Amino acid sequence: MQASTLKRTPLNDVHRAAGAKMVDFGGWEMPVQYSGLVDEHHAVRTAVGLFDVSHMGEIEVRGPEALKLIDYVSTNAATRLKTGQAQYSGLLYEHGGFVDDILVHKVADDSFFICVNASNQEKDFEHIRDNNKFDCEVEFASPKYAQIAIQGPKALEVAQTLTSTVLAAIKYYWFADGTFAGVPARIARTGYTGEDGFEIYVAPELAAATWNAIMEAGKPVGIKPAGLGARNTLRLESRMALYGHEIGASITPFEADLAWIVKLDKDDFIGSAALRKQFETGITRKLTGFEMRGRGIGRDGYEVLVNGKSAGWVTSGSPSPALNKNIGLCYLPVEHANPGVKIEIVIRNQPVEAETVLTPFYKRVK
Amino acid sequence: MTYPESYRYTREHEWVHLEGDTATVGITFHAQEELGDIVYVDLPKVGTKLEKGKSFGSVESVKAVSDVYVPIGGEVTAINEDLIASPQKLNEDPHGSAWLIKLKIADGGEMESLLTPAQYQSYAGAEH
Numbered sequence: 016m017q018a019s020t021l022k023r024t025p026l027n028d029v030h031r032a033a034g035a036k037m038v039d040f041g042g043w044e045m046p047v048q049y050s051g052l053v054d055e056h057h058a059v060r061t062a063v064g065l066f067d068v069s070h071m072g073e074i075e076v077r078g079p080e081a082l083k084l085i086d087y088v089s090t091n092a093a094t095r096l097k098t099g100q101a102q103y104s105g106l107l108y109e110h111g112g113f114v115d116d117i118l119v120h121k122v123a124d125d126s127f128f129i130c131v132n133a134s135n136q137e138k139d140f141e142h143i144r145d146n147n148k149f150d151c152e153v154e155f156a157s158p159k160y161a162q163i164a165i166q167g168p169k170a171l172e173v174a175q176t177l178t179s180t181v182l183a184a185i186k187y188y189w190f191a192d193g194t195f196a197g198v199p200a201r202i203a204r205t206g207y208t209g210e211d212g213f214e215i216y217v218a219p220e221l222a223a224a225t226w227n228a229i230m231e232a233g234k235p236v237g238i239k240p241a242g243l244g245a246r247n248t249l250r251l252e253s254r255m256a257l258y259g260h261e262i263g264a265s266i267t268p269f270e271a272d273l274a275w276i277v278k279l280d281k282d283d284f285i286g287s288a289a290l291r292k293q294f295e296t297g298i299t300r301k302l303t304g305f306e307m308r309g310r311g312i313g314r315d316g317y318e319v320l321v322n323g324k325s326a327g328w329v330t331s332g333s334p335s336p337a338l339n340k341n342i343g344l345c346y347l348p349v350e351h352a353n354p355g356v357k358i359e360i361v362i363r364n365q366p367v368e369a370e371t372v373l374t375p376f377y378k379r380v381k
Numbered sequence: 382m383t384y385p386e387s388y389r390y391t392r393e394h395e396w397v398h399l400e401g402d403t404a405t406v407g408i409t410f411h412a413q414e415e416l417g418d419i420v421y422v423d424l425p426k427v428g429t430k431l432e433k434g435k436s437f438g439s440v441e442s443v444k445a446v447s448d449v450y451v452p453i454g455g456e457v458t459a460i461n462e463d464l465i466a467s468p469q470k471l472n473e474d475p476h477g478s479a480w481l482i483k484l485k486i487a488d489g490g491e492m493e494s495l496l497t498p499a500q501y502q503s504y505a506g507a508e509h
Contacts, residue, residue: 036417052443053418244417244444312421312441334420334443363439 024069025161025219029226033240040243041134043070048242055245056336059208060377063167063233064241068207068214069222072136073160074129074143078151081125088143088285089119090268092278096121101188101205105268105276106131106139107286111293112264113271115139116256118205120190125151128201130162130214132258146285161222165229166212166241166249168379173233174213178202182213196228207246209253210379251331251342252377254304260315260330261302261344269293270346272302300327301352304374305360307341309367313360319345320359320366326351329360335376342376343369382410385476389492390501393450396476399492404453407480408440408471411505416442419471424460424482431455431484433491438481440471453491455484 021044030037035046046067048055058064076084085093091104098121106114117139118130131139136157144153165174175182180193180202190203201216217225230238247257256262261271267290268277279291307313313332318325332343347358354373359366388396394412398405413419421441431437436448437457460482464470470479496504 047444048417051418248443310421311423312446314446336443 022070024067025222026067026069026163026226029223030067030240035240035242038243040070043133045070046240046242048244049240052242052244052248053336055239055241056248058237058239059167059210059241059245059249060337061168062236063165063169063173063212063238064208064245065226065229065233065238066164066166066241066246067161067222067226068164068246069161069219070133071157071162072131072133072139073156073162073216074131074136074140075154075156076127076129076143076151077125077154078149079125080149081127081151084143084147084149084151084153085119085127085129086281086284087149088146089117090277090284090286090290091119092281093119093121093127094281098123099189099191101190101203103188103276105262105273105286106142107268107284107290108264109285109289111267111286111289113258113262113266113268114142114264115258116262116273120201120203122192128156135258159218160216161219161225162214162216163222163226163229164206164208164212164214165233166206166208167210169233169236169238170210170212173229173236173238174202174215176232177228185213187211196225198225200225207255208249209255209375209377210249247331248333248336251333251344252335252337252375254344254375257331267293267298269298270300270302298349300346301349302330302344303347303352304354304372304376305343305345305358305369306372306376307343307360307367307369309369311360311362311365311367312341313343313345313362313367313369318361319347320361321347321351321356323359323366326358332360337377340376342372344374347371383476384410384498384502386498388476388498389452389495390498391450391452391495392504393452394505395449395452397452397492397495398480399453399486399489402486402489403458404455404484404486405480406452406482406484408449408475409501409505410475412440412447413472413475416440416445416447418443419468422464422468422471422481424464425457427457427460429457431457440468449481452495453484453486454488455486457482458485459483
């Protein structure tokens with residue numbers, strides 16, 4: 016693909032100057048690694064890493080019935096959100112499959128800010144807009160924001176040097192609007208790594224200055240820029256879903272083991288009829304963690320065998336830098352989707368032994 | 382990074398060093414750099430007869446798996462056992478101690494289609 020056809024974040028030049036290896040990620044030219052995936056992974060687990068996630072999309076919903084629209088298009092109970100709180104949720108089709116997984120932030124009673132996956136942002140916006148039968152407006156807000164994620168046990172310490180907002184007072188999955196590194200910012204205590212940290216939204220033209228300020232502030236604790244490669248291994252160890260892998264249009268939240276983001280006791284929402292039906296009849300397949308027992312790495316899309324017969328597929332698989340094991344997630348018939356089941360992953364036509372395990376694979380010590 | 386003058390290279394990013402009728406085969410500096418942290422190497426058994434152009438094993442990094450292809454036909458006389466236990470050596474010394482296999486070759490003429498260091502570097506550089 017021609018480099019010129021790829022979309023770029025406002026930090027593209029910063030990454031190149033830092034020697035990042037750039038790749039095509041869903042139509043975006045993004046840094047996959049800088050110093051090396053494993054090195055960056057360990058930096059995030061033990062100190063702090065900095066990610067450019069400006070490719071992610073933002074959608075804003077404002078108006079007297081903004082909450083009604085959010086509650087209608089998403090699976091979680093937006094009505095339970097307090098101002099300044101964020102919530103992981105699902106955007107579904109009527110048949111119960113995922114349009115996307117999203118992060119809903121309540122900015123005010125009549126204003127919501129949604130962070131969505133990069134490659135789904137146009138689709139998500141159209142889905143929400145087309146279902147807007149309420150007194151509110153839906154804005155495709157991605158061009159207004161760059162997003163930088165500072166993640167790791169030292170994230171709080173580093174970030175606090177750059178803002179007068181008391182970051183320790185922001186609880187996990189809450190956010191505050193304030194000034195960060197001298198510029199207006201939305202500071203959310205959220206992330207996709209399984210570590211403590213913040214996702215910081217700033218205007219695109221201020222992204223480079225913000226990035227450089229964080230890199231400078233993090234020097235004493237060994238901050239490292241981290242790419243999409245480390246972001247993937249970090250989220251997999253923490254068992255966070257990735258659209259197109261664990262979730263997609265043919266997968267429901269119950270199958271993806273995300274029942275906790277579905278609130279069937281709220282008013283009808285898009286997909287609720289299908290989910291209520293599935294809740295009664297039960298699911299036939301479920302997302303399950305596994306560890307390789309034989310030599311090899313079960314990778315995305317590989318077939319899974321139970322008792323020698325085809326039974327499912329791997330959604331994500333990788334060596335785990337923190338655990339020094341080869342781990343993965345797969346879909347299995349629900350009767351086999353428990354820890355301790357011997358399975359085989361077909362790796363280049365060879366069945367290799369693996370075993371289902373409890374997840375998450377990695378959990379930080381709080 | 383230097384690409385030894387006496388080696389020949391493939392478009393699939395392997396190198397061959399021919400001494401007599403023994404060919405030592407590895408992957409290039411460019412290949413390991415593209416793959417990133419290498420965590421797993423799968424090699425054939427000694428005695429296996431390999432045909433030019435066919436896959437003879439694989440090299441995996443944390444993020445991807447890549448087949449390696451036979452640059453010149455022959456019989457495997459040695460594999461680099463070190464790499465089984467320490468695959469990361471492929472990131473450290475790909476043109477030297479981290480060779481993959483040695484072959485007793487059948488037809489030296491098969492070397493002629495391979496790339497010189499200058500041709501390979503221009504190919505690998507232009508690949509993006």
